[in-house]
Amino acid sequence: MSRQFYDDFADALRSGDHEAALPHLERPGHAARLAVYCNNVASSAIEALRAAYPVVNALTGARFFSPMAKAFWKSSPPRTRSLTGYGSGFAEFIDGYQPVRTLPYLADIARLDRAWLEAHLAADASPCRPGQVAQLPPDRIAALTPGLHPSARLLCLAWPVHGIWQRHRSGSRDERRVALAPEAQGVLVWRPFGDVRSVVLDPGSVRFIASLDEGQSLAEASEDALAQYADFDPAGAFEAALTGGYLSGDALP
């Protein structure tokens, strides 16, 4: 046995072509059996992607999804020993995948599926609750730097696909393809307790949440958002964040 065996076998698995591994078989007549390994490796990755990107799969159809997932696996095989979080970068791959150019918003759907998965797997943590800040004087509140809940993922999409995505996610299959015009859409995906939630944010709130995520104080984040969006409502955005549970409870008394 040598390293050569493993290199050749890995080549066969990656290419799906048994040729490289053939010299290592005791009986050349068993070459066709190598397909068992090639198929297992590829299909494990494909099925993990299908489970991780259910709305992409629903919109493209399973038969279209499989070759796309296989092409992604060939370019980005798993590099950790688990398929649980596999598929980071699938949205960017879809952006460059020619066969789906008629579905230009598919990559944004993939971003939402990915954000859902990441929120689902993120560390458990108690979010900041309204009662925690209710008793604080206003200047203390303004100086708080709450940061985001560890599950929170803020997305700035190029297509307004949150509604389509959410309908599919909740089990509705009433529309496979819809006419859409490109338009920026801010979405926050997070898991305050057991279940993953998502919400569309106005541009000012996106700026506000992004600033908090960078470690700015509530006062700084509010000013920053107001400077760019005159109609931004800091009090309303803060209250929505508290009641929604997407701020971290860590930095609070």
Next chain:
Amino acid sequence: MALPDTSPVAGISLKPEHFRSALEARADGLWFEIHPENYVSEGGPRLRWLDAIREVHPLSLHGVAMSLGGPDRPDPHHLANWSRLVDRYEPVLISEHLAWSALGDVWFPDLLPVPMTQTALDIFCRNVDIMQTALGRQILIENPARYVRLEGDGDEADFLAETVRRTGCGLLLDVNNLYLGAQNIGFDVQDWLRRIPADAVGEIHLAGHEADTGLGEHLLIDTHGAPVAKPVWRLFETVIALIGPRPTLIERDTHLPAFGQLMAEREQAARRLASLGTTTVAHV
């Protein structure tokens, strides 16, 4: 957390679809086995479910990704994930495979065949030792599902016996894999059973197989996608008559049936074990 006060007799591999049923199920000697690779997230509902199930049933960890038969040393990051799960769930049994699945930093999610040569044995034993040292516990090594013989392949039972002798690991005897080996590459099951150290067997696996879609009955695949086949039940009876009862697990990964069906299969295993007397965790 206190460990549930039961010894594992007959168990079931645990799937997320069955979390609630598993939590509510009650049966003497019932336990559940998980693949640690599916529980490496930082948090989330899956870990919470396992916390709850672990309070009422013993758990075992059965790894598929350590690649102990590969040329590289066990991945430190993956070992750390294992350690965390062992600390959190205090499994009654932990196991891995005589297989490889990684080369460099790329993981091939499957159990790939190891050429059973002296060089491979040295590397395999080194890796088993690294894993046991990192976890501070004995692991059980499962015999592989064989589809091909590799150039230079020696005797599988000798390979496993020598691994046990050198590393102090135990064995997980997969009866379905043993049956498949006999069918697919024609090795002698009775001879295999005579050559492995029976005392080292700490767990038994039972699973269903399916004929290859292309090659038919000439190649049986370890799909874990069907009920345990009749000849595998018969071989199980032979095995436990020979080595004595051991904690026995029904594995099912695809074409997942209702939980009740798996409990019924588990009951069949428990009845056969009971006919031989008390089951204990093997002390190797």
